Every structure is written in structure tokens, then in C-alpha cells.
Amino acid sequence: MNQKExxxxxxxxxxxxxxxxxxxxxxxxxxxxxxxxxxKPLTAYELLEGMRQEDKTPAPxxxxxxxxxxxxxxxxxxxxxxxxxVGCNHPEHPHAGQFLICTDCGEVNEVCNHELDKSxxxxxxxxxxxxxxxxxxxxxxxxxxxx
Amino acid sequence: MNQKExxxxxxxxxxxxxxxxxxxxxxxxxxxxxxxxxxKPLTAYELLEGMRQEDKTPAPxxxxxxxxxxxxxxxxxxxxxxxxxVGCNHPEHPHAGQFLICTDCGEVNEVCNHELDKSxxxxxxxxxxxxxxxxxxxxxxxxxxxx
DNA sequence: CCTAGAATGTTATAATGTAACAATTAAAAT
DNA sequence: ATTTTAATTGTTACATTATAACATTCTAGG
Numbered sequence: 001m002n003q004k005e006x007x008x009x010x011x012x013x014x015x016x017x018x019x020x021x022x023x024x025x026x027x028x029x030x031x032x033x034x035x036x037x038x039x040k041p042l043t044a045y046e047l048l049e050g051m052r053q054e055d056k057t058p059a060p061x062x063x064x065x066x067x068x069x070x071x072x073x074x075x076x077x078x079x080x081x082x083x084x085x086v087g088c089n090h091p092e093h094p095h096a097g098q099f100l101i102c103t104d105c106g107e108v109n110e111v112c113n114h115e116l117d118k119s120x121x122x123x124x125x126x127x128x129x130x131x132x133x134x135x136x137x138x139x140x141x142x143x144x145x146x147x
Numbered sequence: 148m149n150q151k152e153x154x155x156x157x158x159x160x161x162x163x164x165x166x167x168x169x170x171x172x173x174x175x176x177x178x179x180x181x182x183x184x185x186x187k188p189l190t191a192y193e194l195l196e197g198m199r200q201e202d203k204t205p206a207p208x209x210x211x212x213x214x215x216x217x218x219x220x221x222x223x224x225x226x227x228x229x230x231x232x233v234g235c236n237h238p239e240h241p242h243a244g245q246f247l248i249c250t251d252c253g254e255v256n257e258v259c260n261h262e263l264d265k266s267x268x269x270x271x272x273x274x275x276x277x278x279x280x281x282x283x284x285x286x287x288x289x290x291x292x293x294x
Numbered sequence: 295c296c297t298a299g300a301a302t303g304t305t306a307t308a309a310t311g312t313a314a315c316a317a318t319t320a321a322a323a324t
Numbered sequence: 325a326t327t328t329t330a331a332t333t334g335t336t337a338c339a340t341t342a343t344a345a346c347a348t349t350c351t352a353g354g
Contacts, residue, residue, distance in 0.1 A: 006351090010196070016197060023320085023331080023332085025332070025333090027332085027333075030248050033190075038220070042248070043309085043310080044309095044310070044311075045264075045309070045310075058334080059334070059335060059336080060310085060312085061311090061312075061313090061333090061334080061335085062179065062333070062334075062335095064310095064311065064312075065332080065333080079228045080227040080228045080282065080284070081258050083309085083310065083311095091300070095203065098270070100270070100274060100276050102276075103279065109274065109276075111270060111274065113266055113269065113270050115247050115262075115265070115266040115268075115269060116263065116266035116267070116270065117264075118262070119260055119262040119263035119265075119266050120263070120285065121246070122260065122262060122263075123258060123260050123263065124285075124287075126260075127247060127256065127258065127289075127290065128193070128289075128290035128293070129247050129249075129256075129285065129287055129289055129290065130287045130288040130289075130293055131286075131287040132250065132286055132287040132288065133285075133286040133287065134283075134284075134285050134286070135228050135282060135283070135284040135285070135286065136282070137227070137281075137282040138267065138270065138271075138276065138278050138280075139278075139279055139280040139281070139282065140271075140276055140277045140278040140279040140280065141277040141279065142274075142275075142276055143274065143275035143276065143277070146277055147221075155340095170300080170351090171350095172301070172302090174301085174302075190341080191340095191341070191342075192340070192341075205302090205303080206303070206304060206305080207341085207342070207343080208302085208303080208304085208342090208343075208344090209302070209303075209304095211342065211343075212301080212302080216301095230340085230341060230342095236313085262306095292334085295354105296353100296354085297352105297353090297354085298351100298353090298354100299350105299351090299352090299353100300349100300350080300351075300352090301348100301349080301350070301351085302347100302348080302349070302350085303346105303347075303348065303349085304345100304346085304347075304348090304351065305341095305344105305345090305346090305347100306343105306344090306345090307342100307343085307344080307345105308341100308342075308343070308344085309330085309340100309342070309343090310340075310342090311338100311339080311340070311341090312337105312338085312339070312340090313336105313337090313338080313339090314335100314337090314338105315334105315335090315336090316333100316334075316335075316336100316339090316344080317332105317333080317334070317335095318331105318332080318333070319330105319332070319333085319342085320325100320329105320330090320331075320332085320348075321328105321330075321331085322326075322328085322329075322330090323326100323327080323329085323354100324325105324326085324327075324328090
């Protein structure tokens with residue numbers, strides 16, 4: 001996401017947060033911006049590096065707390081298999097993501113397959129299971145990396 | 148899995164390994180047994196505790212290597228969202244698992260929904276993605292814990 | 295037996311994540 | 325406006341998960 005897109009995104013996100021009574025503080029906004037600008041998922045410690053100010057990085061809880069907030073607001077997703085975070089492009093309607101993760105180039109693609117959603121619902125129903133957080137991470141090689 | 152089932156399972160697994168030219172050494176068998184006997188997923192360090200002999204636990208690489216082997220053979224699955232391992236009940240035909248994970252009681256249920264598989268195939272095809280390892284972990288509350 | 299490759303042992307350290315408490319800041323109530 | 329309450333941030337210390345690198349031992353095959 002480039003600077004222009006980011007500015008637009010942040011504007012939308014701020015509205016969203018206000019309407020939820022959630023505070024997008026400067027620190028949280030900084031973490032979100034780092035994630036949205038990045039082409040690749042970022043780990044907590046990469047984010048800490050990104051937050052460095054004059055040879056001083058914040059302590060880990062700082063970034064973990066911001067990440068927790070951003071996840072709660074549906075502004076970012078955690079990729080469990082990478083211990084890393086990606087931005088969510090459609091925070092306006094909450095959803096759990098489905099991710100294609102290229103193990104070659106590291107690119108991550110969020111998809112939204114409704115058939116897959118239906119299957120998940122079916123599993124829920126069959127098993128009497130109350131699904132709260134689906135983790136769908138598809139590791140493999142993206143189209144470009146197969147050539 | 149009780150002792151009787153375990154014995155039977157190990158027998159099958161040994162045949163499987165032999166046919167693959169893979170060696171199920173005593174250490175690997177011990178790790179597999181610990182996992183199969185457990186009702187809950189076990190972390191690497193819990194397994195190390197389980198391997199303790201007279202106040203002496205092996206060093207971490209020991210168990211991580213065994214786990215790597217067992218995963219390669221399709222004898223266990225790693226649950227990324229829990230950093231823990233569960234046994235595979237059907238190692239005879241290799242498959243990636245789909246897991247229902249109860250965040251209340253910790254129970255894990257491996258399911259095999261073919262609709263879901265189909266959806267994954269569809270995503271693959273649509274995106275030209277070569278899926279190598281699907282991570283499907285459904286976190287929520289199991290039927291019993293909802294009462 | 296000998297030897298090459300596989301498996302294991304050992305040490306050290308990297309990477310990820312959290313608990314607990316103190317200090318500060320912002321929001322709500324009087 | 326001031327107080328007071330709750331949310332946020334800072335800080336220290338440490339817990340948990342995981343791997344690199346190299347030494348040693350074992351085992352299957354020649």
C-alpha cells in the first residue's frame with residue numbers, strides 16, 4: 001500500500017474506530033501504518049525495529065499491546081504459521097481471513113472464498129461446534145514462483 | 148488412545164515406516180507414543196518433560212528432531228495456533244488435517260470435510276496457487292463446552 | 295570388519311511472547 | 325475547573341518456543 005492509499009485507509013479506519021468507541025492512538029496508528037505499508041507480513045520484532053527512534057526501540061509489550069488492539073478492531077490479521085501480521089483491507093465488515101502464503105517469495109494474498117465459508121459453516125453445524133476464530137493459511141507456491 | 152490401541156497403532160506405523168525406508172527409532176517411537184497417548188495436544192517442552200529420565204531431560208533439539216521426522220512421515224500434525232502437536236489417526240493415507248480446537252477444554256478433533264477440500268482445490272485453481280500445506284484450525288467452543 | 299551416512303548429544307543462543315507493576319495521559323464525573 | 329477514574333504507555337524481568345553449529349555415536353551396507 002502506497003502513501004496515498006494509506007492516508008485514505010487511515011481516514012476510513014479512524015471513522016471506524018470512533019464509531020466503535022475505540023481510540024486509534026498515535027502509537028497504534030504507527031504500528032498499523034508500518035503493517036499496511038509493508039509488502040510482506042511483519043513480525044512483532046520487525047515492527048519494533050520499525051518503531052525505532054534515535055537508537056531506541058520500545059520494549060516488546062508496547063508493540064504486542066498495539067497488535068492486540070488492532071486485531072480486536074479487525075484492522076490486522078495474525079498469520080499463525082509465520083508469527084507475523086498483515087493488514088486487513090476490508091475492516092469495514094469484520095471477517096476472518098483466508099490466506100495464500102507463498103513459501104518462496106513470502107507474498108501473502110488474502111482471499112475470500114464463499115464456498116470455503118459455507119464448508120466451515122457446515123462443519124460447525126455437523127459437529128455442534130461454535131466457531132470463533134478460523135485459521136485458514138494455505139502455504140505453497142504462488143503463480144509467479146512456479147515458473 | 149489407550150495402551151491397547153497404541154500398541155496396535157505402533158505396529159501399523161512400523162510397517163508403514165519400513166515400507167518408506169524410514170527408521171522409527173526408540174526415541175522417535177517414544178515421542179510418538181507420548182503424543183498418541185495424550186488426550187490433549189502437547190508442546191515440544193511438554194514432550195521433553197515426558198521424556199525425562201531420572202531428573203534428566205534431553206536438550207530441545209532432541210525432541211524437535213523427532214517431531215520433524217514424525218511430521219515428515221505424516222504421523223503427527225502440528226497445530227500452529229497452539230504450538231503443539233497431535234497424533235494422526237490415519238497415517239496410512241497422507242492428508243493435511245482440519246482441526247476443531249476447543250478454546251475452553253482444549254480438546255482437539257480432527258475432521259475431514261470433503262466439501263472443504265473441494266473449496267481448497269477451487270481456490271488453488273482460481274489463483275494458480277500450488278498448495279503444499281493447508282493450515283486449517285478452527286478455534287471455538289466444542290459442543291460439550293457450550294452447555 | 296570398515297566406512298559412510300544417519301541419528302543423537304551438547305552447548306549456546308535466537309526468536310517470540312507475557313506477567314507484573316509503575317507512571318502517565320485522557321475521559322468522565324462532580 | 326478540579327477531581328477521580330479508567331485507559332494507555334513505560335519498564336523490568338522473565339517465560340516459552342525454536343534453531344544453529346559442531347561433536348559423538350550408532351547402524352546399515354559394502
